[in-house]
Amino acid sequence: MEIKNFNKYKKKWNIESETVIKPGLETIQAALKKLGNPQDKHKIIHVAGTNGKGSTIAFLTALAKDPGLSYASFTSPSIVDVHDQIQINSMPVTEKQMDEAFSYMQRKGISGMLTDFELLTVTAFVVFETMELDIIFIEAGMGGRLDSTNVMKNSVSIIPSISIDHTKFLGDTIEKISWHKAGILKHNSQLVIGPLVEPARTVVYKEAEDKEANVLEYNKNFSIKNHKYRFKEYSFSDLHPQMIGRHQQSNMALAITAMLISGFKLVETNVQTAVNSAKLPGRMEKIRDNLYMDGAHNQESVDALVETIQEMFPNKNIHLIVGILRDKDYVYMLRKLEGIASTFEFVNFQHERALDATILYNHCSHSVKSITLDATNIDLNKNSDNGVTIVTGSFYFIAELKEKTGI
Missing domain, CATH: 3.90.190.20 (Mur ligase, C-terminal domain)
Incomplete structure (x- = not known):
């Protein structure tokens, strides 16, 4: 599948990549090593799951924006073209920034190593590397374990939901698909999950046990009731998201929790403003x-x-x-x-x-x-x-x- 306006950078800088989908991490890890592993330079929140990824990242960016943090995001698919998939402080990457990234990648000799989505993922990390950022939000493209975004050493992970999708690549059962999604979890890290169906929940908790990681679960460890968020000693009232649908309550709660466990101090008035301002094209x-x-x-x-x-x-x-x-x-x-x-x-x-x-x-x-x-x-x-x-x-x-x- 062609990523709109991506080919012009490939042609301009003479970098080749394949249009096919090839799950797996060996080639992208080799390319990133040539580039000095830019994916390990910043604090990251990594979001995988079947639905809710984009909405959760919309809440995350709003929560980062209101207190004035410096942040970036990599999401898919594009709404207009490739530039809106890589954003810095909610602004699409510029042509100048893309040219600088491609020039650097061309000099480092990664042409021909990657698929299109792998190359785009690498481009995002190269763009972000030169910036002073408090946090980066990364959305998995498909699955998680073998997705090209799953290359950083450390991250807080979020899984809003798991259901049947992309069966050709991920498998035809909830258990198989959950194994892929749960693969974004890193050793000794933290995972925030939404209201998962029971087979998915079991697979995710098994992954967390194997990796000695901590799971925080919606309506078990944190909750939203009567527009009030609660988690440990934290409590934020009068939260009214603009995004429509009951499922946005849990997506909002996941984002707040992930920001808190990532070490950011959230103030109630900022949270109120952020969740009300969060919006995402194409979600109701x-x-x-x-x-x-x-x-x-x-x-x-x-x-x-x-x-x-x-x-x-x-x-x-x-x-x-x-x-x-x-x-x-x-x-x-x-x-x-x-x-x-x-x-x-x-x-x-x-x-x-x-x-x-x-x-x-x-x-x-x-x-x-x-x-x-x-x-x-x-x-x-x-x-x-x-x-x-x-x-x-x-x-x-x-x-x-x-x-x-x-x-």
């Missing part, structure tokens, strides 16, 4: 009245989306605009969405793994459905008078639609 994102975008793309995230729609719009007509990648469990997604939809509009979008809208149309049992062959022809206003329009199914679909409509 309000574009305008009666128009939302949510990148739900697997079982757990679709379950959360349906629950949120039922809570927010119990008496509204729901018009769903849907584009899905073909390697996702689209039948499950359709069955869940059919329970709350008034109408469906299935859309073809320009991604190499995009599922043909005709397939979605044929598998959908809803009586009111249509196909749009080109995302530029979507009418985002046609349901505004009598209901709510929700765009969903893939972050890549949302990103393309935003670009084409200028939202």
